[in-house]
Amino acid sequence: MDSDLIIQIKNVSYAYLDDGDPTTEEKLALDNVSFDVKRGEFVAIVGSNGSGKSTIAKHMNALLLPTSGSVLVDGMDTKEASETAPWEIRRKVGMVFQNPDNQLVSSVVEDDVAFGPENIGVPSDEIRRRVDEALRLVDMYEHRKKGPHLLSGGQKQRIAIAGVIAMDPECVVFDEPTAMLDPKGRREIMEIIERLHSQGRTVILITHFMEEAAAADRIIVMGNGKLLVDAPPADVFSRDDLGVLNVPFAVSMARKLRENGIDVPADIVTEKKLAEFLCR
Amino acid sequence: MQIRVEDLSMIYNPGLPYETRALDHISVDIKPGEFVAIIGHTGSGKTTLVQQIAGLLEPTSGRVVAVAEDGTETVISEKGKASFAVRRKVGIVFQYPEYQLFEETVLKDVCFGPKNQGLSEEEQIERAKTALKLVGMDADEIGGESPFELSGGQKRRVAIAGVLAMDPEVLILDEPTAGLDPKGHDDILRMIDRIQDDRNITIILVSHNMDDVAEYADTVLVMNKGSLFMQGDPRYVYCERGRELKSVGLDLPAGPGFLEDLQDLGLDVDIEKLTFDETAEEIIRVVKKKWQ
Incomplete structure (x- = not known):
C-alpha cells in the first residue's frame, strides 16, 4: 500500500446494464481507466456530457463498483469494503452533487448538517462541535436555525457541503457542484473548494467550467469513457486536439499577448495570476 | 409583432407576511426581430417577467400587449385576462426543457404543439420537420427514435424544436444552456442566433452568462430586485455603466471584467472595451508603454 495515495483507479471499466434485454449492446461508460490521486491534491475532471466523468466520480466512494478493474480508497478495495464496511469508504470520501435540493433532508x-455524523454514531458533543465548525467553514453559521427552503441555491449547496465536511472526510468529490447556480453562487462554492484544499483535504472537482478547472493541480480529460489526458492545467489548455474544451479567458488572453511580444509565462492559466503578472 | 410591457407589477402572496414584489412597475418595448437578453440575480424577477410576456401569469397591475404590424393591439396578460390567441405567437422554452419530453418518438414529441393548435396531421409533420431542421436535426434520421435515447444537448434541441413547431413570432428561452458542456453550450447559442436570422423572430434570452449576452444581444435588460435597473445595448450596459452593474453584484463579460481588475491593481487601462480583441489591444498598448 502506497500511503501517499488516497485514491487508486486501476484499469476500471464499467457497463450500465439498463434494460436487462440481452440483445442490447453493452455500452461501456468507463473503458479501462487508470489514475491515482495523491493526498492533499486538487484534481479536476472535465469532458463532454456522457464522457464518463460522473461515473468515475461515483466509483470513488463505492456508489458504483467497477465491472472490471479495481478502485482503492486509502488502500481499501471498494468491492470488498462495500460488503464488509461501506461506511469506512464514505467516511474517507464525501460526495457533493449537482442539485442541492436532492441532498438536503x-x-x-x-439538523441537516448533523445527519451524517449522527448516522455514523459520532458522540453528541462531538457532533455539535463538527456541525458548528462545518457551518463556519462554509460561512453559513448565522443561518443554522433556518429552514433550507428559505435559502438561495448557492446557500443550499453550501449546506450540502457542510453536511459532507461534518463527516470529516479526507477527500471530497464535487460532481458539477455549480451547474445549477448563478455566477455569485458559483464564486462562493469555488472559494469554499479552494479553502478546503488549502486546509490539506484532497479535492476532486468534476466541472464543465474551464475557469474552475484551471484552479486545480491537475486536469483529467475524459471522452467516451476513456481517459484522454492527465496533465497540469497549462499543458491541457495548450493542446488544440481536445475539441470538448473551452480554453479559459486567461489562457487565450495570455496566448494573444505572447503573439504580440508580451512574454507571459506558460504556467499562467488563471485571471488572477495573469493580472498579477501584468501589474508587477 | 412588437411586445409592449406597460407599468407591469406582480406581487406574490399579497397581504401575507411572505408578500414579495416580484415585478415593480416595469415598462419596456421589445421590437420585432430584436435579440433581447434579460440579466439579473436569481430572484430579481427575470423569470416572472418572461412568464408574463408569454401570457402564463396574471399580473397584479399593468399589462403586456402585442402590437401587430398594422397597429392592432392584443392583450397578452392583464389582471383577469389572458389571451390564448396571442399565447400561440409567443413560445417559451423553460429551464431544463428536456424534462418535458414525453412522447415515444422525437417526431411525435415535436408534433404535440401543432397538434394542440388543431393542425392536420400532414401540417403537423411538415411543421415538425421544419422545426427539427431549424435546430440542426434531420427528421428522417432521428424522427423515429425515442427522445430519451438522445444526448443531453440533443434532447434540449428537440425540446426547443417542439416550441418552434408552433411557429411563434417571439421565442423566449430561460437559461437554455444550463448544465450543458462547452460544446453543447456554443451549439445552442449559435443555433438561436441562426433561428433569429432565418426566421426574423424576436428572441428573449434569460441568461447569467455575460459573455454570451455581450456577443449576441441587441438589447440588454438588467433586472434588480423586481425593477428594471438598466437597459441598452451591450456596450452601454457593460462599458459605460459597468461600474454600476458591478455595484449590484452582477458580473461583467470576461474582457471588461479583466480590465477592471487590472485597473483596481493600479494599471492605467481604459475599461470601456467589450470584445476579446479590444481588450487584448488595450492591454498590449498599456503594458508595452509601461515596460518601455
Whole structure:
C-alpha cells in the first residue's frame, strides 16, 4: 500500500446494464481507466456530457463498483469494503452533487448538517462541535436555525457541503457542484473548494467550467469513457486536439499577448495570476 | 409583432407576511426581430417577467400587449385576462426543457404543439420537420427514435424544436444552456442566433452568462430586485455603466471584467472595451508603454 495515495483507479471499466434485454449492446461508460490521486491534491475532471466523468466520480466512494478493474480508497478495495464496511469508504470520501435540493433532508439547517455524523454514531458533543465548525467553514453559521427552503441555491449547496465536511472526510468529490447556480453562487462554492484544499483535504472537482478547472493541480480529460489526458492545467489548455474544451479567458488572453511580444509565462492559466503578472 | 410591457407589477402572496414584489412597475418595448437578453440575480424577477410576456401569469397591475404590424393591439396578460390567441405567437422554452419530453418518438414529441393548435396531421409533420431542421436535426434520421435515447444537448434541441413547431413570432428561452458542456453550450447559442436570422423572430434570452449576452444581444435588460435597473445595448450596459452593474453584484463579460481588475491593481487601462480583441489591444498598448 502506497500511503501517499488516497485514491487508486486501476484499469476500471464499467457497463450500465439498463434494460436487462440481452440483445442490447453493452455500452461501456468507463473503458479501462487508470489514475491515482495523491493526498492533499486538487484534481479536476472535465469532458463532454456522457464522457464518463460522473461515473468515475461515483466509483470513488463505492456508489458504483467497477465491472472490471479495481478502485482503492486509502488502500481499501471498494468491492470488498462495500460488503464488509461501506461506511469506512464514505467516511474517507464525501460526495457533493449537482442539485442541492436532492441532498438536503431536514427542515432545519443544523439538523441537516448533523445527519451524517449522527448516522455514523459520532458522540453528541462531538457532533455539535463538527456541525458548528462545518457551518463556519462554509460561512453559513448565522443561518443554522433556518429552514433550507428559505435559502438561495448557492446557500443550499453550501449546506450540502457542510453536511459532507461534518463527516470529516479526507477527500471530497464535487460532481458539477455549480451547474445549477448563478455566477455569485458559483464564486462562493469555488472559494469554499479552494479553502478546503488549502486546509490539506484532497479535492476532486468534476466541472464543465474551464475557469474552475484551471484552479486545480491537475486536469483529467475524459471522452467516451476513456481517459484522454492527465496533465497540469497549462499543458491541457495548450493542446488544440481536445475539441470538448473551452480554453479559459486567461489562457487565450495570455496566448494573444505572447503573439504580440508580451512574454507571459506558460504556467499562467488563471485571471488572477495573469493580472498579477501584468501589474508587477 | 412588437411586445409592449406597460407599468407591469406582480406581487406574490399579497397581504401575507411572505408578500414579495416580484415585478415593480416595469415598462419596456421589445421590437420585432430584436435579440433581447434579460440579466439579473436569481430572484430579481427575470423569470416572472418572461412568464408574463408569454401570457402564463396574471399580473397584479399593468399589462403586456402585442402590437401587430398594422397597429392592432392584443392583450397578452392583464389582471383577469389572458389571451390564448396571442399565447400561440409567443413560445417559451423553460429551464431544463428536456424534462418535458414525453412522447415515444422525437417526431411525435415535436408534433404535440401543432397538434394542440388543431393542425392536420400532414401540417403537423411538415411543421415538425421544419422545426427539427431549424435546430440542426434531420427528421428522417432521428424522427423515429425515442427522445430519451438522445444526448443531453440533443434532447434540449428537440425540446426547443417542439416550441418552434408552433411557429411563434417571439421565442423566449430561460437559461437554455444550463448544465450543458462547452460544446453543447456554443451549439445552442449559435443555433438561436441562426433561428433569429432565418426566421426574423424576436428572441428573449434569460441568461447569467455575460459573455454570451455581450456577443449576441441587441438589447440588454438588467433586472434588480423586481425593477428594471438598466437597459441598452451591450456596450452601454457593460462599458459605460459597468461600474454600476458591478455595484449590484452582477458580473461583467470576461474582457471588461479583466480590465477592471487590472485597473483596481493600479494599471492605467481604459475599461470601456467589450470584445476579446479590444481588450487584448488595450492591454498590449498599456503594458508595452509601461515596460518601455
